[in-house]
Amino acid sequence: GDTVTEISLSGRGARGESQADILRRTGQFGVLPTDTDAEAVGKLNADAAASAASLNDRISQVDYLREDRLLVFQDADGGVFGEVGLDGIWDIALAALETGDFQITWEERIGYDWPIVIIDGEGKLLWNAPTPSALSLDEEIAAARGDQAVLNDRLSAALDDYGLRREQVSFRHNLRQTLAYFGNAAMGVPGQFRISAIGDSWTRTNDRWVQRFVEYLEGKVGLAAPGWVGFGRTFSGDAASVNGSWNWTDYPLTRTGTWTDAYNTSPASPDRSHATSNEVGASQTVSGTALPALSGADLYWIGTADGVVEYRWNATGAWNSLNVQGTVDAVSWAAITTGMPVSGAWSVEVRVVSGTVTLCGIEFQGAGNGIHFNKFGGAGASIANWATAGNYGDAYGRMNPNLFIVMDGTNSQPSITPASWGTQMESLIDGIRADCPLADILIMMPSENLRTNTVPMSAFSDEGRRVAYEKGCGFLDHCFTFGADTSLYGASGLKWFDADPIHCTTAGYRALATATLRAIDAL
Numbered sequence: 001g002d003t004v005t006e007i008s009l010s011g012r013g014a015r016g017e018s019q020a021d022i023l024r025r026t027g028q029f030g031v032l033p034t035d036t037d038a039e040a041v042g043k044l045n046a047d048a049a050a051s052a053a054s055l056n057d058r059i060s061q062v063d064y065l066r067e068d069r070l071l072v073f074q075d076a077d078g079g080v081f082g083e084v085g086l087d088g089i090w091d092i093a094l095a096a097l098e099t100g101d102f103q104i105t106w107e108e109r110i111g112y113d114w115p116i117v118i119i120d121g122e123g124k125l126l127w128n129a130p131t132p133s134a135l136s137l138d139e140e141i142a143a144a145r146g147d148q149a150v151l152n153d154r155l156s157a158a159l160d161d162y163g164l165r166r167e168q169v170s171f172r173h174n175l176r177q178t179l180a181y182f183g184n185a186a187m188g189v190p191g192q193f194r195i196s197a198i199g200d201s202w203t204r205t206n207d208r209w210v211q212r213f214v215e216y217l218e219g220k221v222g223l224a225a226p227g228w229v230g231f232g233r234t235f236s237g238d239a240a241s242v243n244g245s246w247n248w249t250d251y252p253l254t255r256t257g258t259w260t261d262a263y264n265t266s267p268a269s270p271d272r273s274h275a276t277s278n279e280v281g282a283s284q285t286v287s288g289t290a291l292p293a294l295s296g297a298d299l300y301w302i303g304t305a306d307g308v309v310e311y312r313w314n315a316t317g318a319w320n321s322l323n324v325q326g327t328v329d330a331v332s333w334a335a336i337t338t339g340m341p342v343s344g345a346w347s348v349e350v351r352v353v354s355g356t357v358t359l360c361g362i363e364f365q366g367a368g369n370g371i372h373f374n375k376f377g378g379a380g381a382s383i384a385n386w387a388t389a390g391n392y393g394d395a396y397g398r399m400n401p402n403l404f405i406v407m408d409g410t411n412s413q414p415s416i417t418p419a420s421w422g423t424q425m426e427s428l429i430d431g432i433r434a435d436c437p438l439a440d441i442l443i444m445m446p447s448e449n450l451r452t453n454t455v456p457m458s459a460f461s462d463e464g465r466r467v468a469y470e471k472g473c474g475f476l477d478h479c480f481t482f483g484a485d486t487s488l489y490g491a492s493g494l495k496w497f498d499a500d501p502i503h504c505t506t507a508g509y510r511a512l513a514t515a516t517l518r519a520i521d522a523l
Contacts, residue, residue, distance in 0.1 A: 160462040160465060160466075161462060162462070162465070162466045162469070164462075164465050164466065164469055166462075166465075166477075167477070167480065168476065168477055168480035168481065168515070168519075169474070169475070169476055169477075169518075169519045170465055170468065170469070170474070170475040170477075171468055171469060171472075171473065171474050171475050172474050172519065172521075174440065174441075174468075174472050174473055174474050175403070175440045175442060175474040175520060176440060177193075177402045177403065177438075177439075177440050178193075178402065178403045178440045178442075178474075178520045178521070179520070179521050181193045181402065182221075182520065182521045182522045183521065185220070185221045190369040191369060192224045192225075192366075192367075192368070192369055192370060192371075192372060193221070193224075193370070193371055193372070193402050193403070194372045194373075194374075194399065194400060194401045194402050194403070195371065195372070195373045195374070195401060195402065195403045195404075195405065196373075196374040196376060196396060196399060196401040196403075196404050196405070196439075197210065197373070197374070197375055197376060197377065197404075197405040197406075197407070198271075198376040198377065198378075198386060198404075198405070198406055198407070199376075199377045199378075199381070199405075199406070199407035199408060199444075200377060200378065200379065200380065200381045200382065200407075200408065200410055200411050201377065201378075201379040201380065201381075201503065202377065202407065202410065202446060202503070202504070202509075202512075203375065203376070203377025203407055204234070204243060204271075204375070204377030204378055204379045204381075205377070205379075206244060206245065206246050206247060206248045206375065207248075207506075207509075208503075208504070208509040208512075209504075209509045209510075209512040209513040209516065210246050210373075210375050210377070210513075211246055211247055212509065212510055212513040213513040213516055213517060214246050214247070214371060214373045215247075216513070216517060216522075216523070217370070217371045217373075217517075217522060218370065218371060220522065221369065221370045221371060222292075222368065222369050222370025222371070223291075223292050223366075223368075223370045223371055224292055224366045224367075224368045224369060224370040224371060224372045225292055225294075225295075225364055225365050225366030225368075225372040226245060226247075226250075226251050226288050226292070226294075226364040226366070227245060227246060227363065227364060227372055227373045227374045227375070228245060228246075228270070228271065228361055228362075228363050228364075228374035228375060228376065228399075229244055229245040229251055229253055229286050229361050229362050229363075229364065230242075230243030230244055230245075230269070230270075230271040230273055230360065230361035230375075230376075231243070231253065231255075231273075231274065231275045231284050231359045231360060231361045231362075232261050232262065232263055232269065232271065232272075232273025232274045232275050232360070232361070233261040233263075233273065233275070234261070234263055234273065234378075234379040234380070235261070236259070236260055236261035237259075237261070241379065243263075243271050243273045243361070243375075243377075243378070245375060246373050246375040250288065250289050251286060251287065251288050251289075251364075252286070252287055253284065253285070253286050254284075254285045254287075255275075255282070255283060255284050255285070256281070256282060256283045256285075256351075257277060257279045257281060257282025257283060257352070258277055258279045258282060259275040259276065259277045259282060259284075260275065260276045260277070261273065261274070261275050261276075262274055262275075262276070263378055263379065263380070263381075264378055264380055264381050264385045266388070267302050267329040267330065267331065268331075268385075269300065269302065269331060269360030269361065269395075270300065270331070270360060270361070270374075270376050270395045270396065270399075271360070271361065271375070271376040271377065271378055272376070272378030272381050272385060272386075273360075273378055274302055274358050274359060274360045275358070275359055276356065276357065276358040276359075277352050277356075277357055278352065278355065278356040278357070279352060280352055280353065280354065281351055281352060282351060282352045283349050283350060283351035283352070284349070284350050284351075284359060285347060285348070285349040285350075286347065286348055286362060286364075287345070287346070287347040288345065288346050288347070288364065289345055290343065290344050290345045290346075292366040292368050292370070293342060293343055293366060293367070293368065294340055294341070294342070294346065294364055294365065294366060295365050295366050295367035296335060296337055296340075296364075296365035297335065297336050297337055297340060297348065297362055297363070297364050297365065298333045298334065298335055298336070298362065298363045298365075298398070299311070299322070299324075299333060299334055299335075299336045299350060299359070299361075299362050300331060300332070300333045300359075300360040300361055300362070300363070300395060301324040301326075301331075301332055301333070301357070301358055301359050301360055302329060302330070302331055302332075302358040302359075302360060303324070303325055303326035303327045303328045303329060303330050303331075303332055303358075304324065304325055304328060304355060304356045304357065304358055305325060305328060305355070305356070306325060306354065306355030306356060307323075307324040307325055307352075307354075307355040307356055307357040307358065308321065308322070308323055308324065308325075308352075308353040308354045308355055308357070309321075309322050309324050309350050309351060309352055309353055309357055309359070310322065310350075310351060310353050311336050311348060311349060311350045311351075312339060312348070312349060313339040313340050313341060313346060313347070313348050314339075314341060314346060314347055314348075315347060315349065316339075317339050318339075320336070320338045320339065321353065322334060322336065324357055324358075324359070325355075331360065331394060331395045333395065333398060336348065336350070336362070348362070350362075360395075363399060374399055374401070380411060381408075381411060382408065382411040382412040382415065382416075383408045383409075383412045383416065383421050383424045383425060383428070384412070384416070384424060386406075386408065386424075386428050387424035387425070387427045387428045387431075388424075388427075394435060396432065396435050396436055397435035397436055400436065400439075401436055401439050402438075402439060402440065403439065403440045403441075403442065403520070404432055404436060404439045404440070404441045404442070405441075405442045405444055405516075406425075406428065406429070406432070406441065406442070406443050406444065407443075407444040407445070407446060408421075408425070408446075409421075409445055409446045409457055409460050409461075409464075410446050410449060410502055412460070413449075413451075413453055413455065413457060413460060414451075414453065414454075417455070418455060418459040418460050418462065418463045419463065421460055421463055422463030422464070422466060422467055425443070425463065425464065425467045426467055426470075426471065429441060429443075429467060429471045429473065430471075433471070440473075440474065441471070441472075441473040441474070442473065442474040442475070442476060442519065442520070443464050443467060443468045443473050443474070443475050443476070444475075444476045444478065444516065444519075445457065445460065445461045445464045445475075445476065445477045445478055445479060446478050447478040447479055447481060447482035447489075447504075447508075447512075448479055448482065448484075448486050448489075449486075449489075449497065449501060449502045450486060450489060450490060450497050450501030450502070451501055451502050457479055458479050458484075461477045461479050464477070465477070474519065474520075476515065476516060476519045478512055478515060481511055481512065481515040482496060482508075482511070489508075494507070494508075495507055495508075496508030496511060
């Protein structure tokens with residue numbers, strides 16, 4: 001209970017010394033570790049008598065406990081005259097401690113956190129024992145198991161190896177700006193919200209989860225800006241593999257002349273793809289709808305030694321020259337707003353004037369309320385590409401997102417261990433934080449796929465959850481969205497997975513978009 005047994009060493013000896021003084025001078029009392037070897041015990045006491053100058057020194061010799069005792073009391077000759085059991089009960093011969101005209105006084109006190117304390121005659125605490133458990137270790141483990149035969153089975157049902165709860169959405173409280181924005185929108189408060197999303201082909205192709213996600217938000221809070229349109233293509237010359245925007249229909253990209261495309265290489269553009277040409281007159285053109293109206297446009301390029309381009313809006317008026325050299329192999333940008341229309345449908349053309357030109361794309365801005373979405377998915381990209389992508393982070397800072405969505409796993413799964421993946425994800429998050437310190441970050445794990453995998457996606461999800469916890473990010477696990485039984489994914493089940501077997505069907509991507517909207521409190 002709350003009763004604590006205290007030994008108070010009090011009284012005076014014949015020389016006017018306190019009991020504690022006599023014990024320190026004569027070495028008659030020691031609190032020593034127990035030992036079944038009498039010779040070892042004698043040696044400990046002999047060493048103590050020779051070198052221990054105080055009772056505190058003697059007490060400090062207690063460095064281990066025998067299995068059935070908490071501590072024992074021995075005299076200078078090694079004789080045991082008392083012991084304390086593991087339950088805190090004392091069994092001591094008081095007469096063995098009574099010498100001269102002083103004696104041991106027992107007191108009962110309430111309020112200590114320790115079951116046993118030893119103090120000297122002046123009330124100084126010399127030693128305390130920790131509160132013993134009411135249950136033995138075996139009993140505690142048995143109680144913790146509950147109805148499970150093995151404790152690990154019970155813990156694993158809800159917790160991962162890091163002790164974090166396995167669930168579809170974790171640490172949503174870290175999405176402060178995101179939750180505040182959609183909460184305000186629900187109360188009729190207007191505002192603009194900027195989202196950037198990186199990932200592999202699941203995020204690159206506009207008609208997968210991305211377009212459904214943005215179109216729903218457009219209907220809910222409005223569309224503020226067209227956002228990013230990437231000039232690169234996964235396969236050079238293949239119009240169907242263009243990176244483009246989140247909406248290929250409303251913001252189509254066309255090109256003339258000869259361009260060489262590169263993706264998932266360094267130096268890297270914001271969407272891991274860029275196009276290079278040295279053909280004079282070779283062009284890239286983006287068209288857009290009247291709404292939302294434009295308020296700005298930034299052209300992004302990778303510096304070369306001699307590149308020069310020019311641009312014009314709506315195929316009319318004078319051309320505007322722009323040097324796209326800058327720092328070689330570094331991502332740079334500049335506003336291309338001269339002649340930009342303030343209303344109506346529009347187009348902007350950028351063409352090569354001289355030298356070698358490497359273009360990344362254009363971010364189109366708007367001043368209205370609603371969503372500004374930048375799609376940066378790269379086909380074939382994996383965590384190694386994103387974590388070591390070089391200086392694209394400066395570009396992300398320029399775009400100043402409120403929410404940064406990071407999804408990776410499908411392409412990383414066959415080639416890297418979950419632990420290594422987690423380390424590289426940490427590096428990626430640190431890079432985003434360095435350039436976008438105020439942005440919310442949502443780490444989003446893809447579902448398992450129908451490919452034969454040595455390591456399940458859930459193992460990567462455990463790492464993603466850990467990184468999210470340690471780095472203050474939100475976490476969304478689509479392994480829960482799709483479920484653990486992959487046999488239900490395919491044509492004979494939910495039909496959420498394509499036959500390839502690493503991409504979703506329309507229904508599957510719609511499920512991803514829906515779960516993502518719920519995670520950010522937008523649905």
